[in-house]
Amino acid sequence: MAETMSGVRVLVGTRKGAFVLTSDGKREKWDVSGPHFAGWEIYHVKGSPADPNRLYASQSSGWFGQVIQRSSDAGKTWEPVGNKFVYDGVPGTHQWYDGTPHPWEFKRVWHLEPSLTDPDTVYAGVEDAALFRSTDGGQTWQELAGLRGHGSGPHWQPGAGGMCLHTILLDPKNPDRIFIAISAAGAFRTDDAGATWRPINRGLRSAQIPDPAAEVGHCVHRIAMHRSRPEVLFMQKHWDVMRSDDAGDSWHEVSGNLPTDFGFAIDVHAHEPETIYVVPIKSDSEHFPPEGKLRVYRSRTGGNEWEALTKGLPQSDCYVNVLRDAMAVDSLDRCGVYFGTTGGQVYGSADAGDSWAPIVRDLPAVLSVEVQTLP
């Protein structure tokens, strides 16, 4: 049953600051606040499911490094918290682009995932790839080192965007289970709250690596799940849209009739676990929509059969990209779908994708979009 709520808050991270877009349940008129942290790259902003007033933001800069910001009043005010991300023990090495060992070096936080139950617990996915956790509201961070230490870490390689841990999915039914994904290593799962991890990439095939079916080395771009059915995962890989029905133990391709199966973002409808959304991108070298037409594709069958959603989206001369963390859904009835582009537009749909309208058109390049559905 769909929840009846009164409004939404869209949290947008961009190359030059954060923006907060708010609306009532109709999602027709929007208030835009920002830029917050003007001039800084905001890779991600996300609210706590346990306390919607608690927000976390990853703020970084090529000059001044990483800052983590925390708000306890829904973004009205912010305070910098801990930014010390120190790898556990001797960091070791991963593979560099030329195949030589390269020491793990912290660069930035790509993704912040607040706990489902505790506003002061939050996970951070970082570059060079590792998972950190804070249990004190972001003041201090500890690495869950079993991920890098499980054995395959020395063979991970950076993708074009860096070796980043960009996806963190917390299982709502099993607090000990977490899924993460790394470019370009693949997907991993823990069943003991982060102590031990294993790769979950069986069924993925990547022609760009020497063994296309290798245990690690896949450039996974994004994974999504529906909270009612956490054993079913949907993945946008570098190429291929994939699905797992067994919590990642095996994957099969569901690209079906997509015009291209390259892309970054993927998400699931809030009330229909078999309805999923992707934004096909032409190729890994041409990071824009095919034919200059910005189209979201929706499958109501959990993949394979896809329909183009075009109403309200530019259908000529559009050459923006939609990055991996730049799509989100609200849980209003009907489900709202949102995505941001590298051209600075944030589009919203209040009817599950049937029609779209720009909420804002001229922000800096959008890195991430999250939505909070407000009581």
Add this chain to the structure above:
Amino acid sequence: MIRVQLPAHLRILARVDGEIQLEVEGQATQRSVLDALDARYPALGGTLRDHVTGQRRPFVRFFACEEDLSHEPPDAPLPEAVAAGKEPFLVVGAIAGG
């Protein structure tokens, strides 16, 4: 008393307006000044020097008395005019990124 000037982004982060005045224990060096700065403004921790290596970030520069001190050893004494508070110690974001 040491006078320190920060770039705009770090003044916002530290929530200060204009120049900072710091009391520094012992000899005024890059390290002692930056340690005192971090102690007084914890939000600046890690923004000028890497948390792990302690190294100056590549695009952060330190100027004083019309000289670039960025490559001086961190424990070298700062110019007398800086130590005496006559000239400020400038933290500068390097011109980078076009």
